[in-house]
Amino acid sequence: MTTLLLDCGNTRIKWQLRAPDGIRAAGVVELATAEAADALALLLDSWAVDAVAISSVRNKAATAEMAEGLKSRFSCRVFVAEVSACACGIENGYHQPQRLGVDRWMAAIGAYKKLSSAVVIVDAGSAITVDYVDARGVFRGGYIAPGLKLLCGALQLGTEDVHFSTDYDNKEMSAGLSTDEAVARGLMHMAMGYIRSAQDEIARQNKGDSVPVIMTGGDALSLLAVMQEEHDYIESLVLDGLNWVFEEEVVDEL
Ligand SMILES: Nc1ncnc2c1ncn2[C@@H]1O[C@H](COP(=O)(O)OP(=O)(O)O)[C@@H](O)[C@H]1O
Numbered sequence: 147m148t149t150l151l152l153d154c155g156n157t158r159i160k161w162q163l164r165a166p167d168g169i170r171a172a173g174v175v176e177l178a179t180a181e182a183a184d185a186l187a188l189l190l191d192s193w194a195v196d197a198v199a200i201s202s203v204r205n206k207a208a209t210a211e212m213a214e215g216l217k218s219r220f221s222c223r224v225f226v227a228e229v230s231a232c233a234c235g236i237e238n239g240y241h242q243p244q245r246l247g248v249d250r251w252m253a254a255i256g257a258y259k260k261l262s263s264a265v266v267i268v269d270a271g272s273a274i275t276v277d278y279v280d281a282r283g284v285f286r287g288g289y290i291a292p293g294l295k296l297l298c299g300a301l302q303l304g305t306e307d308v309h310f311s312t313d314y315d316n317k318e319m320s321a322g323l324s325t326d327e328a329v330a331r332g333l334m335h336m337a338m339g340y341i342r343s344a345q346d347e348i349a350r351q352n353k354g355d356s357v358p359v360i361m362t363g364g365d366a367l368s369l370l371a372v373m374q375e376e377h378d379y380i381e382s383l384v385l386d387g388l389n390w391v392f393e394e395e396v397v398d399e400l
């Protein structure tokens with residue numbers, strides 16, 4: 147069976163076509179709108195798809211429209227993942243489990259299935275989330291802060307004389323000697339400091355033992371390039387979790 151897996155974030159759609167023998171194709175669609183479903187369908191024109199699974203943090207209407215588009219394009223079952231109190235052996239400790247972002251839930255499942263131990267998940271996307279799953283597989287909560295692009299936008303909006311290029315992808319972290327450098331490095335320090343501080347707090351919650359980190363998301367590699375720590379990086383962590391949930395909930399029905 148060939149499954150099209152989609153991770154619809156606030157900035158981009160990441161997708162993979164998975165068959166039992168491995169990943170057949172993968173890609174990124176830049177705009178997370180209804181037309182994105184058509185763009186994707188065009189890309190996948192030459193592939194046969196037996197089922198579609200979607201993890202989407204976009205609004206309900208946009209997600210439903212995309213699901214409908216894919217359903218009529220591929221004439222197959224379209225599964226839209228939801229957050230539950232428990233899935234794939236992982237328990238959701240959020241006060242209101244359904245309020246947790248489905249991408250965070252998928253990433254937590256993907257990460258715990260991978261390590262079978264306590265794990266911190268850093269997803270550096272539109273927002274940067276730092277989440278904690280404990281050794282028993284309980285999602286113990288996390289942190290949400292604006293991502294690098296949003297931080298950049300906020301600085302541009304709220305100042306009149308800070309003119310800078312938005313190309314913040316540099317590996318040098320010493321004090322900036324131009325506005326471009328000062329902003330680029332300032333934002334990176336902000337993100338790194340937040341991740342480290344959240345990680346320290348989680349270690350305290352974990353009886354003082356540090357917890358391994360898995361990073362994912364569009365800015366994870368830029369952050370890893372300037373961080374001293376050697377964290378794991380799994381580009382498809384959300385899709386990995388989605389695949390686990392899809393297999394648990396849907397595959398037997400097909
Ligand atoms: N080519 C790119 N297009 C858009 N964003 C990019 C690109 N490369 C890096 N980024 C960064 O990655 C972030 C989006 O990451 P992603 O994981 O796709 O987010 P989301 O899941 O929220 O859609 C952007 O906010 C931006 O900071």
Ligand SMILES: CC(C)(COP(=O)(O)O)[C@@H](O)C(=O)NCCC(=O)O
Nearest residue numbers: 155156203245246247271272273290
């Ligand atoms: C925190 C998020 C915006 C992250 O989304 P992303 O950066 O991946 O687009 C998303 O998981 C979300 O909308 N969460 C709902 C609120 C919550 O998780 O508590």
Ligand SMILES: [K+]
Nearest residue numbers: 155249269271
């Ligand atoms: K994401």
